[in-house]
Amino acid sequence: MRIAIDGMGGDNAPQAVVDGVIKAINEYSDLEFYITGPEEIIKEELHKQNYEGDKITVVNATEVISNNEHPARAIKRKKDSSLCKALELVKEKTCDAVISAGSTGAFLTGCTLIVGRIKGVKRPALTPIMPGKNGPFMIVDAGANVDCKPEYLVQFAYMGKEYYKGVLKGENPSIGLVNIGSEEEKGNDLTKNTHKLLKEEENLNFIGNIEPRDITTGNTNVLVCDGFVGNTILKMYEGTASTVLKIIVEEMLSSGAKAKIGAFLLKPVFKSIKKKFDYKEYGGAPFLGVDGICIKAHGSSDGKAIKNAIRQSKEFHDNKVLDKIKEQLELKSE
Numbered sequence: 001m002r003i004a005i006d007g008m009g010g011d012n013a014p015q016a017v018v019d020g021v022i023k024a025i026n027e028y029s030d031l032e033f034y035i036t037g038p039e040e041i042i043k044e045e046l047h048k049q050n051y052e053g054d055k056i057t058v059v060n061a062t063e064v065i066s067n068n069e070h071p072a073r074a075i076k077r078k079k080d081s082s083l084c085k086a087l088e089l090v091k092e093k094t095c096d097a098v099i100s101a102g103s104t105g106a107f108l109t110g111c112t113l114i115v116g117r118i119k120g121v122k123r124p125a126l127t128p129i130m131p132g133k134n135g136p137f138m139i140v141d142a143g144a145n146v147d148c149k150p151e152y153l154v155q156f157a158y159m160g161k162e163y164y165k166g167v168l169k170g171e172n173p174s175i176g177l178v179n180i181g182s183e184e185e186k187g188n189d190l191t192k193n194t195h196k197l198l199k200e201e202e203n204l205n206f207i208g209n210i211e212p213r214d215i216t217t218g219n220t221n222v223l224v225c226d227g228f229v230g231n232t233i234l235k236m237y238e239g240t241a242s243t244v245l246k247i248i249v250e251e252m253l254s255s256g257a258k259a260k261i262g263a264f265l266l267k268p269v270f271k272s273i274k275k276k277f278d279y280k281e282y283g284g285a286p287f288l289g290v291d292g293i294c295i296k297a298h299g300s301s302d303g304k305a306i307k308n309a310i311r312q313s314k315e316f317h318d319n320k321v322l323d324k325i326k327e328q329l330e331l332k333s334e
Helices: 015-027 039-048 071-077 082-091 104-115 150-167 189-199 227-253 257-265 267-276 303-318 321-333
Strands: 002-006 032-037 056-060 097-100 137-140 174-178 205-210 222-224 284-288 293-297
Touching (some): 002 082, 002 303, 015 032, 015 039, 015 303, 032 039, 039 056, 056 082, 082 097, 082 293, 097 104, 104 293, 137 150, 137 227, 150 174, 150 222, 150 284, 174 189, 174 227, 189 205, 227 267, 257 267, 284 303, 293 303, 303 321
Parallel strands (some): 097 293
Antiparallel strands (some): 284 293
16 A cells, blocks of 8 residues: 655644654555655655665655645645645555645645545545544544535435444444434424435434534444534534543642542543543544545644554555445445
């Protein structure tokens, strides 16, 4: 498997990118990498990290797309950027997957314009994996499509189902529609009409509406919603988890000697909880619906997060998730 990596994408590039790639090479013997970016800078980083193997090809790119640039304009104007060069490698089938920790807007725009959509896909969707009390779950869509139609959400459900089966190894995953109430008649026109369509889909394990308070249990495997709702859930979830952990630690450390001893004894528990809610463990979010494996890594990814995004793309590839999504959508269109 060959993977293209945006060498200049992310807050910690190129150091974190090169570190993550080297970690992945040490763990997986069947991977080759194409790192895009200014050749001298990437090669200097490889030298700093003492890499002398033959599994990395540096693809020279003279431009970089920053987070404060307009996504569509940047993709159209900066053809020689590290991101565009990485996406072109997937479009040309030189590489099987692309990973970037750079601008989310530019990445999603580039995936759609350069890699292209799967035939029949109305809107691709950003699909992060989130930690739940009883197991991980997925949100489809988490920000790519602010305004949606009911038929888009039905496609999200099918794509999410195949990704969950392939990467999280869950047979017949449960599908839930995020809504303000569990009753069918609750919600706006989008959720009411989507509910009707999902109920009619015999090939989906649709369990009905899911209220936000029930999301964190992880009992529903794939949560379907428009990108506005999904992105709000994602950011609220991340912020709440971080804040609650900080409050617990601060309260215990400011409540006398006994509490401090208790905090010390509970340190392994806190560490385990923190790990469970750490985005670095999950790697990145796939952009489902485009005709290639496209993984968006967190902007502040370190080497560990990049390595896990690589693992994620390998599982995507090895389990033929892309082919299965195409098969599902073809069957539905017949």
